[in-house]
Amino acid sequence: MLKVEKMTGGYLNIPVLKDLSFEVADGELVGLIGLNGAGKSTTIKEIIGLLTPYQGDISIDDVTLSRDKVAYRRKIGFIPETPSLYEELTLREHLETVAMAYDIPVKTALERAQSLLELFRLADKLDWFPVNFSKGMKQKVMITCAFIVEPRLLIVDEPFLGLDPVAINDLTDLLNKEKAKGTSILMSTHVLDSAEKMCDRFVILHQGQVCAQGTLADLRQDFGQMDASLNDIYMVLTKEV
Structure with missing residues (x-):
């Protein structure tokens, strides 16, 4: 479980977030909107x-960065909005690097990756360098790297950008399987139609604050239209804040 409690933060001398509190339970997909x-x-x-x-606490399964930096970071799998790969490393070497970073035997990591590589049609491209990949293929590499660590918390930032419809469907299925395994998932997205279908709950941010959170039914009740x-709810909430 991810817990964010009364967090205030941002960049040096530029506060962005103000007193944020929310949770992502085991086996739950929460949309960050x-x-x-x-x-x-x-x-x-x-x-x-x-x-x-600046203030507040963040914990994953009651582990914090300040108490155990290594254990905390090994609980996280992260799929960024923009793929970030090392141009001098092949796909195989990316997988091996992730394995070493998370203290996973390389053989185990490659075995975990095999079904993902086949799903994303990358199994025959292990010796390719990033220069040979399209943006969508690079995103699939990032997805594979995040999943092979078997994270307790999976953070997905705008996951569907650059993916074709087949890959979007594949990723959606993978996220559902992760939920079933008990993984906590935090998904940031602008695609509200997809979020409405996929997410169990929502955390709606506006100007660095949580302006509403809960299930769609909760938000509809607060909004007054079932x-x-x-x-619709997001447009009203952000206009009112």
Whole structure:
């Protein structure tokens, strides 16, 4: 379980987030929703440890960065919005690097990756360098690297950008399987129609604050219209704040 408690943070002398509190339970997919500049990326950076909160606590299964930095980071799998690969490493070497970083035997990591590589039609491209990959293929490499660590918390930032319809369907199936295994999933997205179908709950950010959170039924009740879409609710909430 991910717990964010009364977190305030941002960049040096530039506070972005104000008193954020939310949770992602085991086996739950929570959508992190917000306009550009709402604080979604900053929230993710605080959780994965690229930024340090000014105040508040972040824990995964009751482990914090301050208590056990290595154990905390090994619990996280991260799929960024923009693929980031090492140009001098092949696909195989990327998998091996991830294995070493997470202290996973290389053989085990490659075995875990095999079904994913076949799913994403990358199994015959292990010796390819990133220069040979399309943007969508690079994103599939990032997805594979995140899944082979078997994370307790999976953070997915705009997961469907650059993916073809078949890959979107494949990734959706993978996320559902991770939920069934008990993985906590935090997904940041602008695609509200997809989020409405996939997510169990939502955390809506506006100007660095949580302006609403809960299931779609909870939000509809607060909104006062039981047939409102997530997009309808979001538009009203962000106008009112």
